[in-house]
Amino acid sequence: xxxxxxxxxxxxxxxxxxxxxxxxxxxxxIIVNTADDFEHLGLHISPDLDTVCYSLAGIAHPRTGWxxxxxxxxxxxxxxxxxGPGWFRIGDRDLGTHxxxxxxxxxxxxxxxxxxxxxxxxxxGQRVLPMTDDAVRTIVRTNQGDLAFQEYFVRRxxxxxxxxxxxxxxxxxxxxxxxxxxxxxxxxVIICPSNxxxxxxxxxxxxxxxxxxxxxRVAAVSPLIGGKAVKGPAAKMYSELxxxxxxxxxxxxxxxxxxxxxxxxxxxxxxxxxxxxxxQVLVTQTLMKSASGRRRLALHVLDFLGSLQP
Amino acid sequence: xxxxxxxxxxxxxxxxxxxxxxxxxxxxxIIVNTADDFEHLGLHISPDLDTVCYSLAGIAHPRTGWxxxxxxxxxxxxxxxxxGPGWFRIGDRDLGTHxxxxxxxxxxxxxxxxxxxxxxxxxxGQRVLPMTDDAVRTIVRTNQGDLAFQEYFVRRxxxxxxxxxxxxxxxxxxxxxxxxxxxxxxxxVIICPSNxxxxxxxxxxxxxxxxxxxxxRVAAVSPLIGGKAVKGPAAKMYSELxxxxxxxxxxxxxxxxxxxxxxxxxxxxxxxxxxxxxxQVLVTQTLMKSASGRRRLALHVLDFLGSLQP
Numbered sequence: 001x002x003x004x005x006x007x008x009x010x011x012x013x014x015x016x017x018x019x020x021x022x023x024x025x026x027x028x029x030i031i032v033n034t035a036d037d038f039e040h041l042g043l044h045i046s047p048d049l050d051t052v053c054y055s056l057a058g059i060a061h062p063r064t065g066w067x068x069x070x071x072x073x074x075x076x077x078x079x080x081x082x083x084g085p086g087w088f089r090i091g092d093r094d095l096g097t098h099x100x101x102x103x104x105x106x107x108x109x110x111x112x113x114x115x116x117x118x119x120x121x122x123x124x125g126q127r128v129l130p131m132t133d134d135a136v137r138t139i140v141r142t143n144q145g146d147l148a149f150q151e152y153f154v155r156r157x158x159x160x161x162x163x164x165x166x167x168x169x170x171x172x173x174x175x176x177x178x179x180x181x182x183x184x185x186x187x188x189v190i191i192c193p194s195n196x197x198x199x200x201x202x203x204x205x206x207x208x209x210x211x212x213x214x215x216x217r218v219a220a221v222s223p224l225i226g227g228k229a230v231k232g233p234a235a236k237m238y239s240e241l242x243x244x245x246x247x248x249x250x251x252x253x254x255x256x257x258x259x260x261x262x263x264x265x266x267x268x269x270x271x272x273x274x275x276x277x278x279x280q281v282l283v284t285q286t287l288m289k290s291a292s293g294r295r296r297l298a299l300h301v302l303d304f305l306g307s308l309q310p
Numbered sequence: 311x312x313x314x315x316x317x318x319x320x321x322x323x324x325x326x327x328x329x330x331x332x333x334x335x336x337x338x339x340i341i342v343n344t345a346d347d348f349e350h351l352g353l354h355i356s357p358d359l360d361t362v363c364y365s366l367a368g369i370a371h372p373r374t375g376w377x378x379x380x381x382x383x384x385x386x387x388x389x390x391x392x393x394g395p396g397w398f399r400i401g402d403r404d405l406g407t408h409x410x411x412x413x414x415x416x417x418x419x420x421x422x423x424x425x426x427x428x429x430x431x432x433x434x435g436q437r438v439l440p441m442t443d444d445a446v447r448t449i450v451r452t453n454q455g456d457l458a459f460q461e462y463f464v465r466r467x468x469x470x471x472x473x474x475x476x477x478x479x480x481x482x483x484x485x486x487x488x489x490x491x492x493x494x495x496x497x498x499v500i501i502c503p504s505n506x507x508x509x510x511x512x513x514x515x516x517x518x519x520x521x522x523x524x525x526x527r528v529a530a531v532s533p534l535i536g537g538k539a540v541k542g543p544a545a546k547m548y549s550e551l552x553x554x555x556x557x558x559x560x561x562x563x564x565x566x567x568x569x570x571x572x573x574x575x576x577x578x579x580x581x582x583x584x585x586x587x588x589x590q591v592l593v594t595q596t597l598m599k600s601a602s603g604r605r606r607l608a609l610h611v612l613d614f615l616g617s618l619q620p
Binding site: 041042043071072074075076077078079080081082083084085091092093094095096097099100102103106117118121122 | 353385388407
């Protein structure tokens, strides 16, 4: 069964890694959010792409959820000693990725081709596609004004109160080569347990992607468990936008797009309400604490997709 | 006695370090070649400025003559794993310097202000000035065509046969703030044992610098000992340009500009011929094998300068 996964950073990378443990590499395509990308220190940084690729390559940091394993921090320490900005943590090995990506982009290679070359070098056999080769950027509207995503997320530690989101550049953006084709070829699409507001929404806003998902079997895994995000500001965003954060809120969020929804056992009581939205529901353990936990969730989700009506 | 030293990379950095062990910091200004600077991986790299500053700060690599002590190479290894260019060796701590320099230049700071801020952060009390804030670049004319300096020097290992040199951008360049003032204030100027063709020549080509040296006490230390360069391609360049490489050739090179010349003991026999050029001559050990060797040479050169006629 050919599967496409839509993914942001950590949660998406974990489920993608689980799927990669089951599906043959040619059967899995991961379409990754790039609206978190930004220019910093003259480098083009693609946090979600790197998190997904590092995870699939087995070189992701085992605990932080971002960055690389066996990492050192000498370049950043040297830069900070000179008064440079250290708020965005870039390790030495990670820096090599950003330098080479920036070099290739500056030489005219599109991001999707860079991602493909990096996957090959890292021994990643799955297809990892940026959602677009065009510059799309998340702007977080807050009580402290409009903030670029990393400014909000990393520099200000998600403290400003969220009032909404904008994704600049979407109107003029096209899906990266392979994105629409891989969706068309897929028997099913999984929306990973990533932030619906800032990881999945930008992917869905790229012209052509949402229509391509219609008449597909699409299932989403809730990134909220017991009303809380495993990582990141998703729950906080729902609250600040006046919506009680819960898996039910996520299911409503994806209403009209998905036919299946995956709830954690902790949220089993929400099953009737989610079902009443017209979705089939899978209740299982969605928290992925280990490689085997990722594999187990992936297996359950794949079984569930097989049972879904398109 | 206020002293100005004109310096390129390794040899210049060593003598500057020797002078810094003797003179009070406000009495020493080092004017550094920037025609070796180049853009690589989107970074502005200033090899000679860094070599001089790292040496004065006590963070230079003790053996290589370039780069930093206690260096690691993870970023470059990561970049090379992705197929990126590793021919110019940049360590992780060194990379922090280039990233922060590039960030400041991109924000509009002139190179001289960046150098001054870096010296302050590294605890370097001496004044280290780039020769200019403008872009001046050495082009090496060779039998394989015109080559940017680092292309010739690092990437092609000085193999191409030299036919001449051009320094682009000199006509429009101005001395960096403080350069002409420090020369005017100095009791004496030392031309360090740096490459006359590619380290000292570009400094002298910046409009205003050569005239400022007239009527000054100026002494040069030969970078050639026994007809050979301690490091780098100076001797090879003389040969390929049809000049027998020797300290005498260097003295002739600087004829009309200097009134004193420092020969190594190995070349003591050249003393009469150098004297016949109208220069006073100091014969001493010029090879600087250790910090104390740097200090000893600096002491002898300072004594010699005191005895020179302007």
